[in-house]
Amino acid sequence: MLFTRGLTSLLAASLLLGGAASRAQSPQGQPPQAPLPQADEALLARQALAWRNQANLGDWQRIGVYCDFVDDEPGSLARMICDAAIVQTRRAAEAARVELYLAQSPEAFGMTSTAGLPYLVARIATTGPRRSAGAFHVSLRAVIAYRGTVTMLAGRERVERERRGDLLLWEATMTGSAADRVPARELETAVRQLVDGFFAARGATR
Structure with a gap:
């Protein structure tokens, strides 16, 4: 592995x-700084x-968690990674005294994130539907909905337009491969390190 x-x-x-x-770059005629x-x-x-x-x-006292992946079959590698991410986030959130909300559908994620709930989003890509998949990639992202005004060129004039989207504040990634069946314990340990990295970044003491 x-x-x-x-x-x-x-x-x-x-x-x-x-x-x-x-x-x-140093002023002409002067030696460069050490x-x-x-x-x-x-x-x-x-x-x-x-x-x-x-x-x-640091001020995120309520966090949502959501898994973004395609294959949701029971026993699939993507589901294993998602379940591990949820378990580890619950553990770390409880230790940090952070309230956790689990979004179980894209609609729930969209509604609550648009309302201002910050999220840990686990984006998971795998090479196959089963636990024997050869490779996977996980991106754990801390995002929050953002709305602001940007200045754009319209012909020769500058105009202001409102734009909305997810503001990415932190990200950690993990890539793995295995010739045979993916060991569940090793996978859980790797996912735990990603989750712990986020809680360490926000300054939480576990």
Whole structure:
């Protein structure tokens, strides 16, 4: 069984790239500034990302959870992953004293998210309907409905238009593959790490 995980960190990447660019450019006729130690840059990026996550997610005291996948047959790999995500989110939410709402249909998800309920959405893709599927990908996303005004060009004039959508505030991913039957215990452990990553990001103490 092979798992790989990733965490969206656009802020960290921009900090690192911005720091590199600022050092590469120096006033003409002056020696370039000494580069900062890479460890300090990484620490700065982690601290900034932690602050941003807690600011965005720390006040979520009621959270919805929803699984987005196609194959809903009993015993399917996608259903196994979804069930594990629900169980682990319930565990972590109870420990963090966060109220949890389970959306059991796209309609329930749409209505409650539009009303302003923040969500953990598990988007699951698999290669087949059975537990013997060879590969899968899971994206766990923290989203909240957003409505705002954007400025657009209409001919030669700038006009304001209202736009609505889901604001992505945090994301972690997991990809796995197995030659034979997917071990349920390993799968649950991997999903637990994704869920715990979210609750750690919001600053909850478990």
